[in-house]
Amino acid sequence: MRIQAAHFWKLSVLTLIMIMGEFPVTYAQYPTLGKVIFNESEMKVLIPEDAVIEVLAGGFVWTEGPVWHGGNKSLLFSDVPKNKVYQWTPKDGITVFLEPSGYTGLGNYSREPGSNGLTIDPKGNLISCEHGDRRISIMSLEKGGKRTLSDNYQGKRFNSPNDVALHPASGEVYFTDPPYGLEKGANDPTRELPFCGVYRITSDGQTVLLTDQLTRPNGVAFSPDGSILYVAVSDPEKAHIMAYPVQSDGSLENGKILFDATPMVKQGLPGLPDGLKTDKDGNIWTTGPGGVLVLSPEGKLLGRIDTGRPTANCAWGDDGTVLYITAQSYLCRIQTRTKGAGWK
Numbered sequence: 001m002r003i004q005a006a007h008f009w010k011l012s013v014l015t016l017i018m019i020m021g022e023f024p025v026t027y028a029q030y031p032t033l034g035k036v037i038f039n040e041s042e043m044k045v046l047i048p049e050d051a052v053i054e055v056l057a058g059g060f061v062w063t064e065g066p067v068w069h070g071g072n073k074s075l076l077f078s079d080v081p082k083n084k085v086y087q088w089t090p091k092d093g094i095t096v097f098l099e100p101s102g103y104t105g106l107g108n109y110s111r112e113p114g115s116n117g118l119t120i121d122p123k124g125n126l127i128s129c130e131h132g133d134r135r136i137s138i139m140s141l142e143k144g145g146k147r148t149l150s151d152n153y154q155g156k157r158f159n160s161p162n163d164v165a166l167h168p169a170s171g172e173v174y175f176t177d178p179p180y181g182l183e184k185g186a187n188d189p190t191r192e193l194p195f196c197g198v199y200r201i202t203s204d205g206q207t208v209l210l211t212d213q214l215t216r217p218n219g220v221a222f223s224p225d226g227s228i229l230y231v232a233v234s235d236p237e238k239a240h241i242m243a244y245p246v247q248s249d250g251s252l253e254n255g256k257i258l259f260d261a262t263p264m265v266k267q268g269l270p271g272l273p274d275g276l277k278t279d280k281d282g283n284i285w286t287t288g289p290g291g292v293l294v295l296s297p298e299g300k301l302l303g304r305i306d307t308g309r310p311t312a313n314c315a316w317g318d319d320g321t322v323l324y325i326t327a328q329s330y331l332c333r334i335q336t337r338t339k340g341a342g343w344k
Contacts, residue, residue: 024086026093030054033332034291034307043294043303046283046338053307056331057094060086063326064275065118065129065163068317071141075317075324076118077331078102080131080181083114088331102181103132110183117163117175117219117275117313127173129161131181136161136173136201149173150207153199156192163219163275163313168226168342172250173201174210176217176231198231200250210252214242219275219313222246223282223297224341230258232273232286239265239273241286241295258299264289275313275326278341285323287311292325305334316340 032052038044065078065085074089076097085098103113113132120126126139127149135151135158150173151157160181165174178196182188195212198220202208211217219232226246233240239262244255261273269289276286282297292305292314307327314325317333320343325332 024057024094025059026057026088027055030056033330034305036303036334037290037306038303040300040302042296046279046294046302047305047334047336051334051336053305053325053332053334056088056333058330060329060331062112062312062328063331064116064312066313066315066317066324066326066331067118067120067126068315068324069120069141071124073318075315075331076126077324077326078115078118080112080114080116083132085115085118085128094331100132101128102130105132110181112160112181116161116181119164119166121166121171127164127166129164129175131160131162134158134160134181136164136175149205150199150201153193153197153207153209157190159191159193159196162217165220165222165229167246167250168222168224170203170226170250172203174220174222174229175199175201176220178216178218178234198229198252202250208251211244211255218273219286221276221278221284222341223278224280230276230278230284230286231255232276232288234272234274236262236265236272238262239289241273241276241284241288241299243299258284259286259293259295259301261288261293270308271310274311277314277316277323279316279336279338280341280343281338282341283338285314287313287325291327292323307332316343319343 034053060079061081083100085101087097101115109132115128117129136149139146159179179186198210216235218234229244231242241259242255243258245253274287284295291307294302309328311327320339
């Protein structure tokens with residue numbers, strides 16, 4: 001559904017929520033929300049001081065997993081509770097791209113049955129973290145037809161694969177597996193693994209456990225050269241961004257806390273560490289308490305994109321300088337002065 005709503009830009013975000021309800025709305029003239037906070041001067045090199053957070057569409061339940069589809073110049077993203085992947089383009093606005101996206105069984109599964117994290121490999125395949133079917137799937141964007149990359153570790157089903165990243169050199173798939181997609185979360189009786197893992201799918205199809213020591217591993221991203229794997233931990237008591245050196249065989253060395261967002265959680269800022277990406281210079285753009293936090297490679301907080309609401313994930317798009325943001329019921333974007341890692 002598309003609503004031409006040029007006058008909406010004058011309305012408050014609260015009014016927008018009341019008007020929209022729970023159905024997708026695309027705006028002909030984009031309203032804005034939030035603000036950019038500049039903690040350090042380096043932040044002004046990354047984002048213009050007059051940059052605004054544009055709201056491209058709203059009315060979703062919980063948006064996640066944005067990825068730029070260069071083949072048709074669109075953004076794909078998940079609405080996890082709705083079990084759908086949507087597509088947004090400036091011309092057509094919001095359309096349903098894939099349904100079901102993460103649960104193909106009968107009846108209701110849980111409050112979060114759909115796909116979560118998405119990525120696209122160099123061959124044009126969509127790789128999805130599927131909560132309901134508890135697997136990592138792959139599907140050609142040209143021909144369709146899903147198949148399973150991995151749905152278990154040592155014969156035990158995953159909890160609910162959450163986010164995924166491809167190693168920039170090897171192309172191997174790295175993903176996280178917290179219990180958020182299970183009906184009763186960590187206490188769900190169908191849970192088969194007693195831990196929340198970070199995994200790697202090797203080039204020959206083997207699923208390897210990289211660490212089982214994180215309470216709630218969530219977003220994953222690599223440094224531009226692939227030497228570091230960043231993992232966001234969405235535990236309010238240990239709201240950390242972890243950094244793991246990647247060894248030559250694809251395994252991980254002992255990690256360290258790159259940034260501790262727990263004090264920001266305790267301050268009452270909305271959200272937890274969730275999805276994250278890196279830019280060409282190795283800065284980390286991670287959702288967390290207070291929107292999207294921008295960290296230097298050393299872990300210094302340079303500033304944040306304050307959306308005013310829990311924010312799930314982000315992705316580079318267009319020419320690599322636009323950051324798309326999934327923030328609760330909204331799809332947003334902001335123009336930056338940098339470019340995403342891997343973009344030419």
